[in-house]
Amino acid sequence: MIIERNMEHTDLPLVVIPACFPSMAPYLERGLDVIATKARVRMHTDMTLDLDEIMARLENANVAMTTGIHFNNAMLDALAPTLRCLTFGGTGVANFVDVNHAHDLDIMVCNAVHYGDNAVAEHTIALLFEITHKAGRLDVRTRAQGWPGSDITEIGGMTMGIVGFGGIGHRVAELAHGLGMKLIVWARHPDTETLDRLGVERADSIDDVFAKADVVSPHLALNDATRGIITARHLDMLHPGAIFLNTARAELVEQGALERRLNNGDIFAGLDVFDPEPLPDDAPLRDCPNTVLTPHVAWRSDKALAGIVDQNIRSVVAFLDGESYNIV
Known part of the structure; x- marks a missing residue:
């Protein structure tokens, strides 16, 4: 399912959530209206790790809100013409994104801390x-x-x-x-x-x-x-x-x-x-x-998921306001 806000306002930046864990979806959906005061928002509520599908969903995105997706440098290069901010739903962002390469492409990378x-x-x-x-x-x-x-x-x-x-x-x-x-x-x-x-x-x-x-x-x-x-x-x-x-x-x-x-x-x-x-x-x-x-679930409590989403939304809003929050 796709949930959208403000898509008719093509003059606004585009924020895309290309995939999310089902248990995270309700927290993200509740936060969409906050972002929608400043941007268009498109949220995909399923969790896919198919990189071709992820790239298709992120076409023309200015901000990507992600969790569990591994971005190789070729993907960052392809997204760089429009992508300016990437938020990661976790602390270990270096496992999933080459942060230095993202910085070279002028892509801001933000994570979440102490949530879990x-x-x-x-x-x-x-x-x-x-x-x-x-x-x-x-x-x-x-x-x-x-x-x-x-x-x-x-x-x-x-x-x-x-x-x-x-x-x-x-x-x-x-x-x-x-x-x-x-x-x-x-x-x-x-x-x-x-x-x-x-x-x-x-x-x-x-x-x-x-x-x-x-x-x-x-x-x-x-x-x-x-x-x-x-x-x-x-x-x-x-x-x-x-x-x-x-x-x-x-x-x-x-x-x-x-x-x-x-x-x-x-x-x-x-x-x-x-x-x-x-x-x-x-x-x-x-x-x-x-x-x-166990399959990397230690971080996936209800309180931790809410904390991740709250921090990621703060990062996106700060970026849209020309500020920064949780920059790596």
Whole structure:
């Protein structure tokens, strides 16, 4: 379905939403009237990742509001004659757009920040619970088999190691602390007040985290400095029975290193992010032992979706007013 506003006013800029997640559509639709005071608006309510279709829908767009769409440089080049602003429904825009190339084409890129700190943190802990308490898997087995026996593992008393201490890492630490876990954190710019309040051990290096923690969870933005920052050597430091969680970005881990470590069969992993996405049917991770996999949904809570849309609409309105908001 296509929803339009103000299309008869051809003198106004054109804002296009070429695709959206169904759960995001109601929030976007409610915001269209705000944009329509300054521009024409066309919203496609389905979610397609077909790039030819995306390009057709963005023809003559001055502003593109996007989520989950990977723009290669050829696409940006083709859109550049009219496109002046691209908003991305998330924080990791560098995974989806070559920001420097967009800037070279005079395309403003805006993202959303801190909208999903709590949602992603909760999902991180949910993966931990599924690994240790197996509630989802035991539900399936109980329905199919009647009364399967299984031991579980308590989280209280474990050491949670966190790599990176921004909004999400901060919230994970609070939740883990509330569960009775000990904490060790490595961060370039630590929030000392929070670290002191939670009784966190401050790691001198990432090595310390992997060597000491029972559970390791990275919470870093993906950029040139963090890509591959977690290496095979780090993963080899995990003791048997340790748990690796990743709800941040798969590319933080050296390519292939996690699969190799998991194939030893002596650690566990809870993963919500992959490279590439969607996860291919023949991806080695699908066959790795001791894993819980979810399809990059940690950010998709009702509150987070509303926050994304609100920030993206603010970015569009600011751009149309000759100002800026959440520029990358």
